[in-house]
Amino acid sequence: MNTTNQDHAELPEQERVRREKRQILLSNGIDPYGMAFPDRESIRDLKRKLLPWTKEGQDKDHLPESPIKSRIAGRVVLLRRFGKAFFATLQDNGDRFQIYVKKDRLPEGVFDIFNDTLDMGDHLGIEGTFFKTKTGEPTLEASSLWFLGKSVHPLPEKWHGLSDIETRYRQRYIDLIVNLPARQVFEDRSRILSLIRRFMDDRGFLEVETPMMHPSPGGALARPFVTHHNSLGTDLYLRIAPELYLKRLVVGGFTKVYEINRNFRNEGFSPRHNPEFTMMEFYMAYHSPEELMALTEALIPELCQKIRQKTTVQFGEHEIELMGPYRRISYLGSLKDHFALSEQDLFDETKLIECLKGAKIPIPPKRAGKPYFADLQNALFEETIEKGLIQPTFVTGYPKAISPLARSSKDNPEITDRFELFIGGIEIANGFMELNDPDDQLARFEAQMESRQAGDLEAPPPDLDYIRALEIGLPPTAGEGIGIDRLVMLLTEQTSIRDVLLFPQMKPEG
Numbered sequence: 001m002n003t004t005n006q007d008h009a010e011l012p013e014q015e016r017v018r019r020e021k022r023q024i025l026l027s028n029g030i031d032p033y034g035m036a037f038p039d040r041e042s043i044r045d046l047k048r049k050l051l052p053w054t055k056e057g058q059d060k061d062h063l064p065e066s067p068i069k070s071r072i073a074g075r076v077v078l079l080r081r082f083g084k085a086f087f088a089t090l091q092d093n094g095d096r097f098q099i100y101v102k103k104d105r106l107p108e109g110v111f112d113i114f115n116d117t118l119d120m121g122d123h124l125g126i127e128g129t130f131f132k133t134k135t136g137e138p139t140l141e142a143s144s145l146w147f148l149g150k151s152v153h154p155l156p157e158k159w160h161g162l163s164d165i166e167t168r169y170r171q172r173y174i175d176l177i178v179n180l181p182a183r184q185v186f187e188d189r190s191r192i193l194s195l196i197r198r199f200m201d202d203r204g205f206l207e208v209e210t211p212m213m214h215p216s217p218g219g220a221l222a223r224p225f226v227t228h229h230n231s232l233g234t235d236l237y238l239r240i241a242p243e244l245y246l247k248r249l250v251v252g253g254f255t256k257v258y259e260i261n262r263n264f265r266n267e268g269f270s271p272r273h274n275p276e277f278t279m280m281e282f283y284m285a286y287h288s289p290e291e292l293m294a295l296t297e298a299l300i301p302e303l304c305q306k307i308r309q310k311t312t313v314q315f316g317e318h319e320i321e322l323m324g325p326y327r328r329i330s331y332l333g334s335l336k337d338h339f340a341l342s343e344q345d346l347f348d349e350t351k352l353i354e355c356l357k358g359a360k361i362p363i364p365p366k367r368a369g370k371p372y373f374a375d376l377q378n379a380l381f382e383e384t385i386e387k388g389l390i391q392p393t394f395v396t397g398y399p400k401a402i403s404p405l406a407r408s409s410k411d412n413p414e415i416t417d418r419f420e421l422f423i424g425g426i427e428i429a430n431g432f433m434e435l436n437d438p439d440d441q442l443a444r445f446e447a448q449m450e451s452r453q454a455g456d457l458e459a460p461p462p463d464l465d466y467i468r469a470l471e472i473g474l475p476p477t478a479g480e481g482i483g484i485d486r487l488v489m490l491l492t493e494q495t496s497i498r499d500v501l502l503f504p505q506m507k508p509e510g
Helices: 013-027 043-049 110-117 161-170 172-178 180-202 243-251 289-308 331-339 349-358 372-388 438-453 464-473 484-492
Strands: 069-081 085-092 095-102 123-132 138-149 226-229 234-238 256-264 276-285 312-315 318-321 327-330 393-396 418-423 426-433 477-483
Touching: 013 110, 043 069, 043 085, 043 095, 069 095, 069 138, 069 172, 085 123, 095 110, 095 123, 110 138, 161 172, 172 180, 180 256, 180 289, 180 484, 243 256, 243 276, 243 464, 243 477, 276 484, 289 312, 289 418, 289 426, 289 477, 289 484, 312 484, 327 331, 331 372, 331 393, 349 372, 426 484, 438 464, 477 484
Parallel strands: 095 138, 327 393
Antiparallel strands: 069 085, 069 123, 085 095, 123 138, 226 234, 256 276, 276 477, 312 318, 393 418, 418 426, 426 477
């Protein structure tokens, strides 16, 4: 936003003074926003180069025989003035280095201009020579200076963490400057994604990209975001899952595929939910859920070891061991044990409602096209069993009624070959043997349509092209989705999803 001089009087004093300093620079022929700064050495590389003379415990007089010159740039994050000299600390990509600027070492007039106009937050370029201060601090003494970007809005003098949490999320650019631990989380996130890709590629998977806008929402039970394509004259849906397109690729002959990308679900916010989130989904033709679980047990501790140099994490108040093998429990068996239910009780709606009331859990409404006992079971599971699964646990044997895309078990057609992985009380992964019978899949789609017509906005309409793909023939296939944001939360020891999203969705200000 451009602000005229006439407007400056209405600005906060610090900002008004900074804009006046910007004008001083312009009056002296100095562009306050600088130019490209070629041949710059990163501070990280400079510190690595200086390591032989800056190791901890070395004498402050231990210096190279020949002067070491460098050309660095960064944001001023510390500034101390001493009359005819000043010290400043520059921050470049999270690394910091001290510089020393002395009046008699610069061309006539240069020091005065920079000393009068430089503020915390400004971008500065420097060319200088390495030395160590009396206290042994590695420093560059400037022989040349360049203004590379004037900050007219001051950085916060103090950063109080949780008391400023809304500002941290809304103004992540400030958070990344002043909160280096937050920056480390996002560097770790980038590394985690690279490591996942390497892990999958090494095992013969092909990374693919599928559409983000779907003519019909599918692949999960969730309310979609709706948009409109003007040229086509039709509504489209931001995808809630890539599942149906990835399985089309398996039909087409790609036997091991994966995708890491965004999904969108029109739902609320919580420490574990953001409407826009990252998932990895992968599919393996001719494989089983057991092989999916084995792959997951190998992936997660490997990531943890490479990110944290150990296989344990501190997640909230819990220390969690991520090295497998992971515990396994059954969905219905866990409910039976927790509530002391019989096999018959599990499907008795009256008995299940009694359990919900006893645990003070809201009773879900009935929905057409779906057995009511399944919703009651799921409410019990989510509010009791799930929250207690702290150490890595695979939950197996999910009912068919809540698994519309999963293949039924050979032993019990009402139970599917599906599992979910929970760590720290959070669902991290969901996998199953894919339903590949087109007639069975169509019947389940039609049941979902009945729910949709009764007002269930999470139930998707039938995807008839996907049915056609199944009619062409999907081989026995196992598929899994891993919530990347939640996995990053775990591996970086963050208990809120917003702390691992650079720009989490926020309510409008005001």
